[in-house]
Amino acid sequence: MSLLFVDGWFGPEPGDWQSVWCDRYPGSKRFEQDDWDEPVREDWVARLDEALAETAEPPVLVAHSLGCLTVLHWLAGGGDRPVRGALFVTPSDVEENREEALAGFAPIPRLTLPFPAVVAASSTDRWMTPARARSFSESWGARLIDAGPVGHLTGAHGPWPEGEKLLAPLL
Template structure:
């Protein structure tokens, strides 16, 4: 059985040209998390939304997060004991950077301790929302494998990645590994 995949977009909810949307449109096994305010995100509400979605999806779910969705996972992982198969965290934003969205409330100081599930952090060398060393610190603290894909901006629609074949390959390799 294929693991269910739950997409966690960032602020603005990944538009029509974003790789998350393209993946969701191409695969019925990929679902987007719902019940979140995409324009005025509040961390505790997003964490509650994630807990409900994970409970519905079951312990074999794989989370695929972009940007603020990565911080959502970090805060959720610190508060929850609900098991998941793992997570792919793409373009983790640094909440202490001036570029961090002012509308996002409560996402600062994500717990920097090991997740209870396997994970991959994907970083870009020219992400306007995080320095590479921030991504490295997060990956190390969370026990994640770090994949640096070079200069790809915020790894979003503006990066011109289309349906991001390299990201799909990372997800497929993750899904083909034995569940821990």
């Protein structure tokens, strides 16, 4: 089973939970964006599509923050490569948090996902309120999990074994 990690704004951090998981699961892959600091939706979506084209089998997407929106915009734009499932971890609400660098990712697509998905939302995430996470999860047809008071689950959080329990059913 392959995992494809779709990182968010500013990209990978040394020792973050995604790095730990990528090392732990054979066949996992992280791909690079051309510009992690000044994201352009069309470029990020194109890089995701390229990474999906290179997978030997339908992967489970593990998306974090702006990476979640990258997946949604890929689907909204007609992305049709096979995907087994997705774990969306602390998606960013670029509609409520009006960060100029992320404006191109608004509005957030509200579409029914064509694969099983879980949304792990934090009760203390400054980028998405629990109520908004619930609303988006419902529109996507994804199962919502309260990850607790874990903030935005950045690299400082560590390996996040609780998240692996959310990933397991998608594998």
